[in-house]
Amino acid sequence: MKKITGMTILAILFVTMAFGTAFAKEEFRIKFGYSATDKENNFKVFESVFKKYVEEASKGRIVVDLYPNAQLGGERQMLEGMTLGTVEMAMLSPGIAGSLSPKFQVLDLPYLFKDNFTAYKALDGKLVDILNEQLNPKGVRLLGFAENGFREITNNAKVIKTPADLKGIKIRVQPIPAHLALFKALGANPTPVDFGELYTALLQKTVDAQENPITLIYSSKLYEVQKYISMTDHVYAPSALFISEGFYKKLPDDLKKVLMVGAKKFRDASRKSQQKASKDLIVQLKKAGVNVYYLTPQEKKAFMDVARTVYKTMEPVVGADLIALVTSYNK
DSSP: OOOOOHHHHHHHHHHHHHHHHHTOOOOEEEEEEESSOTTSHHHHHIIIIIIHHHHHHTTTSEEEEEEOTTTTOSHHHHHHHHHHTSOOEEEEOGGGGGGTOGGGGGGGSTTOOSSHHHHHHHHTTTHHHHHHHHHGGGTEEEEEEEOOOBOEEEESSSOOOSGGGGTTOEEEEOSOHHHHHHHHHTTOEEEEOOGGGHHHHHHTTSSSEEEEOHHHHHHTTGGGSOOEEEEOOOSBOOEEEEEEHHHHHHSOHHHHHHHHHHHHHHHHHHHHHHHHHHHHHHHHHHHTTOEEEEOOHHHHHHHHHHHHHHHHHHHHHHOHHHHHHHHGGGO
């Protein structure tokens, strides 16, 4: 047997210390909730970018557990869970946070941004700080906005080209005041249904139509029960990344920085990936036999003219100054 020298012992100690540093003991565990399927593009990007970065950059001190498919409840339940500290993080529709911070509802105004890049300028500016002023005291923090895309209308009866085509149609919407007001103004019958129950509601004809970004329409297989898609682009729908304020405050400064950097990396990767995915998935939807209709400029203008009434309805809620700030990026 070889004699163990002092140098050998030092080498063993060095390897042991290096191993321990590379794989530090877990200090914080994040339950991350998402209402859509684990096949949805944004979820896959979150897993490959945010989760991977945060766990590696924290050297194992933070572990991120993923709960897609509404395993932690619907969006309202996940939001409440963050205020109570039972859910650490979630990716939600921004308007859901309107119950805690009414100013969030500005993002649900129809035809708010002329394109994705205009939206990015607005969403990455001081808007986050303005929204967090109301949100943080309620127990939730906004980390930023990822890409979800413009919302489009689907149904199983006919091509929707004009507001008149929506008259009397029972359409699933989120329980968001601006969305309800928009579809009422368009002559439809807006009906809130939780996203996790949407496929079944369409299959059983509880509702006739729905509206969502292309990536969600595809990943949730809504095209199996909807023959027509009208590219109305009526609401730009970012995904809002939230964290429990109580949990965030427990983190030491170095780990807070890791989370913030991870959130920005996810945001940027999401936008790039979602734009490509949307284009690719439209091709796949057409191959699946779905009728994809693009509104003419004149047809879209008819929808935009009706949408202006929603601004008057929502102005007392979100404030004229905030609407002016957000829309200023279109210039």
